[in-house]
Every structure is written in C-alpha cells, then in structure tokens.
Amino acid sequence: MVDKDYFGESKVVEFKREIPKKHEKFLKDIIAFSNCSGGKVILGIEDITNTVYGIEEENPFKLSDDISNMVSDACIPQIEPDISMKTIEDKTVLVIDIVPGKFRPYFLKSKGKETSTYIRINGTSRPADQRKLHELELEGQKVSYDSLQDIGQEYNEEKALRLCRTMEQIAIESCRTEEEKESIKKMTIEKLEDFGLLCRVGRDLYPTHAFMLMTDNRFKYAKIQCALFKGITRDIFIDKREFDGPIYTQIEAAYQFVLKHINLGAEIEGVLRRDIFELPIHAIREMIANAVAHRSYLDDSTFKFLFMMIE
Incomplete structure (x- = not known):
C-alpha cells in the first residue's frame, strides 16, 4: 500500500491503475491540471485502494512515448507532460507530471472548448462552467x-x-x-x-x-458576510454582519468582527500584563486579506466568513 501524501495532496495527484480504454477519462485529469495549479497522474496505482500494481509487463519507455503522443495529439493548446519512472514496493510506476499551463484554457480537440475544458476541484476533475471558462481565457491572455x-x-x-x-x-x-x-x-x-x-x-x-x-465599489457581490453560530451547526445565529464599501474597509471590519468574538486572555511577566487573543491575530488578518485578494470577482457570490462557537 502507498499513501497519496507520498506524492502530495489529493488535489494535485491522481492515481490510475492503467490507462482507461476510453482515453477521455485519462486526458481530462491532464487537462484539469494544466488549467489549474499543475499536478501528477501516477500510473500503476489503483485509486480506490491505493494498491500498487505497477505497469506490469509493459515497456515503460514505449508507454511513456505513447502517452506523450496521445496527450499532444488530443489536447489543444498542446500539453507537454514530463514522464518519469519510479519504483514503489519493487514495482515500476509512471509519474506524469503536468505543470500549470500558460496558454489556458486547455481542452480536448475533438470535443471543443465549451464542453471539454476541465478544472481540478479537490480530488476530482470537473468541466469548467462559463464563468470559470471566461476566467481561464483571461489568464491565457495574461489579463486579470x-x-x-x-x-x-x-x-x-x-x-x-x-x-x-x-x-x-x-x-x-x-x-x-x-x-x-x-x-x-x-x-x-x-x-x-x-x-x-x-x-x-x-x-x-x-x-x-x-x-x-x-473606491466606490458598486459591485453587487463584492462584499463580506460574517456570521457566528451557536454550537456546531448553522441553526442559531449569535451574531451576523454584512460589510460593503471599499474592500480595504471590509477587511478591517471583518477582522474586528472576529476579534470581538474570540476570547482574550492575559500573560503576566513581572509587573507587566499583556493581553493575548486565543487565536493568532496576524494569521486572522492575513487569512481574511488573502481570501478577499484571491477570490474571483467574476463570481456572482458574496465572500462569507463563518465560524462556530462551541459551548
């Protein structure tokens, strides 16, 4: 048995026992990695059980060439995988390494951009919707x-x-x-x-x-909603707020909302008393700022910051 963490997080790794007869099932992972942050397809390991079977009797060099040709011929723009061999549990597997693509979106030549542009969502490869497709097109043009x-x-x-x-x-x-x-x-x-x-x-x-x-921020969905719930379910609100206006003021307001609802302790050093929050406040501010800065404003959805109060 081998753990997926050996190769990285599941979002950037996909196990395949063998190349499926229907090549699209194999190629969509390659395309999804190219359209997102890159990743690896490990050929010779079963996905469900993580059992290492290896590529068995196949010539690894010929198989590597066949995969490179398949990917190059089927995908547009052209994808160039880096394929290497690894030995795990005395068996040979192929590691197909895909870097983030520069000329997005990538899709299947035979099916077209609208239906075969795949992206990676957690551990699965899914078709991109129209909003995500537009975002990939902007990325391919080096435009945000x-x-x-x-x-x-x-x-x-x-x-x-x-x-x-x-x-x-x-x-x-x-x-x-x-x-x-x-x-x-x-x-x-x-x-x-x-x-x-x-x-x-x-x-x-x-x-x-x-x-x-x-400045004016007249975009309908460019705002932050904060909520505090009682217990571990989202049934009872203790407090909730919605912040709009310039996004830098939203970040500060959301940050203060969190500080208001986390516990404050103290550390005594000699005659000095220093207040300490139960969570690292610099990390809280950074988390909110990163979420606001890196969200897609093409999305018609409001950024929500939720946390629970367990009693």
Whole structure:
C-alpha cells in the first residue's frame, strides 16, 4: 500500500491503475491540471485502494512515448507532460507530471472548448462552467479581471488622489518604527497605473475594476458576510454582519468582527500584563486579506466568513 501524501495532496495527484480504454477519462485529469495549479497522474496505482500494481509487463519507455503522443495529439493548446519512472514496493510506476499551463484554457480537440475544458476541484476533475471558462481565457491572455477597464466609468482625478492619500496613510499606520515610516514612498497617479488600478486607452486614463473595488465599489457581490453560530451547526445565529464599501474597509471590519468574538486572555511577566487573543491575530488578518485578494470577482457570490462557537 502507498499513501497519496507520498506524492502530495489529493488535489494535485491522481492515481490510475492503467490507462482507461476510453482515453477521455485519462486526458481530462491532464487537462484539469494544466488549467489549474499543475499536478501528477501516477500510473500503476489503483485509486480506490491505493494498491500498487505497477505497469506490469509493459515497456515503460514505449508507454511513456505513447502517452506523450496521445496527450499532444488530443489536447489543444498542446500539453507537454514530463514522464518519469519510479519504483514503489519493487514495482515500476509512471509519474506524469503536468505543470500549470500558460496558454489556458486547455481542452480536448475533438470535443471543443465549451464542453471539454476541465478544472481540478479537490480530488476530482470537473468541466469548467462559463464563468470559470471566461476566467481561464483571461489568464491565457495574461489579463486579470481586476486590471480590465471598468466600462462606462470616467477617470476622476480627485477620487484618484484621494485613494493615493488613503493608501499612503494605511502604509504609514502599519509601520512599527519611525525608520519604516520614513521609507514609505509617496503614492502617485503613475503608481496607481503601475498597480493596475488605472489603465490607459490611447492617452487617456480610465478606472479599472480594481479602482472601483477600492473606491466606490458598486459591485453587487463584492462584499463580506460574517456570521457566528451557536454550537456546531448553522441553526442559531449569535451574531451576523454584512460589510460593503471599499474592500480595504471590509477587511478591517471583518477582522474586528472576529476579534470581538474570540476570547482574550492575559500573560503576566513581572509587573507587566499583556493581553493575548486565543487565536493568532496576524494569521486572522492575513487569512481574511488573502481570501478577499484571491477570490474571483467574476463570481456572482458574496465572500462569507463563518465560524462556530462551541459551548
């Protein structure tokens, strides 16, 4: 027996005892890894039991060439797997390593983009929906949704300069020493453009989606919902809040919501008393900030931050 952790998390590994007769079942995992964060298909291990069978009597070199040709011929854009041999429990398995693709979306040439663009969800490969397909297309063009022009909105210099001052002030407030404060550079319109908050069409400046998220934020689903439940089910609310407005204010509001509902203890050192939260507060802020920064704003869904109070 072999554990999947030997090769990594299940989201980035797939076991196959052999290549299925219907090659699509094999190829969809290759495509899904290319469209996401990459992964490995391990040929010669049964998925359900994790039993190592190896590739048995097959010539591993010929099989590697056959797999490379199959993937190259069937997938578009072309995928180039890196195939190596490993010995586990005295048996030979093939490790088909797929890196994250640069020219997304990847799909089956015979079935077309709309129906055979697969993505990885936990430990399974699933067809991408229209929203995810659009996101993959933007990624393939090296374009993010946040950096696209917010069509219909005009550039407002006063609003842009106000955002510059706000960003500069937040940076200064986060500094711990005077030396750090002195190192903060002045925020300018040019830097907003460098950060993708503003874009140019010809010679004219226009706000991007990111600019709108950081200022007016009129996007219906760009908000955070926080909830605290009693016990280990979601039956009884103790507290719930919804935060909208610029996303940096949402992050702070969600952070304060969590601090309000976690226990606060104390550590005594001599005559000094230091308050300590039961959870690491820097990790809480980082978790919320990462969730907001990395969510897809193409999604028509609100970011929800939920936690339980167990009594």
